[in-house]
Amino acid sequence: MNNVVICEANEINLKSTLDGGQAFRWHGKEDSYRGVIEDKVYIIFREENLINAKCINSKIDSAELLKIKRYLGIDFNLDNFKKKYKKNEYIYKLIKQNQGLRILKQDPWESIVSFITSSVSNISKIKKNINELCILNGKKIGDGEYDYIFPNDVEIIQIGEIELRKIGFGFRAPYLIDAAMKSLDNKINMNSKNDKYDDKLSELTNIKGVGRKVADCIMTYGYGRRDSFPVDRWVRKGLIDNLGYNPALSNDKLSELAQKKFKNDSAYVQQYIFYGEKTS
């Protein structure tokens, strides 16, 4: 189990990034988290002023180091982003307060399942649902409580709506089955990079249980898009209370307007508003 250095400690805040509501399978606290990326278990931790990673399944070579960095979104230049919003008092304050908060690049399928699950739920319940789903699927890859591979579309169909309801997915259970069927039928492109936003939006909102908000989350965290602006109740509050948006507007309309204003910074601006409003 070799340690590899990911970056300097001030480049990424592990707590807000790994356990702040964009991913639901990282367990730990403050400076050390354990979780699964694809089919391997990693521990990502701070030591002195460096962020390190180790893998319990195999040695981390240079290709795998790149994979981890890509997952953690280390390539995004937070300094430039911060400078750009120096004149926006509210956004600048949030960026300073939450230095090192990054957007992860997760697996599209896992994001689809996770954010369908997130509807009218809360982070602790989403984590509970998602982890029980992985445990039920049973592909264990380590000695830890949560060391399981995420179920694919076929496996979710095999588990079935009844079992999903039994482990607490509630009305979201049939939505997950619908998503799995569409994935299996190749109705969802898992590799799309340069799709037009509106095309990707309609592809995703075709899935039952996926409206604009959930689709925006999937595009942000699963497809690595930066032009999507998910608006939930927290982001709504931030936009209205602090950026002067009209409280009469729907979340969908707010998302559309914010996206127009922030363009390719949309995802990051949203992330800082979400985290800031939720933790204040």
Next chain:
DNA sequence: ACTCAGGGTCGAC
């Protein structure tokens, strides 16, 4: 024991 709300969406009007 009872109410309330949590990273919304669906279907019917």
Next chain:
DNA sequence: GTCGACCCTGAG
């Protein structure tokens, strides 16, 4: 565009 229904769970 508006409105009730939808499952479950932890907090107060």
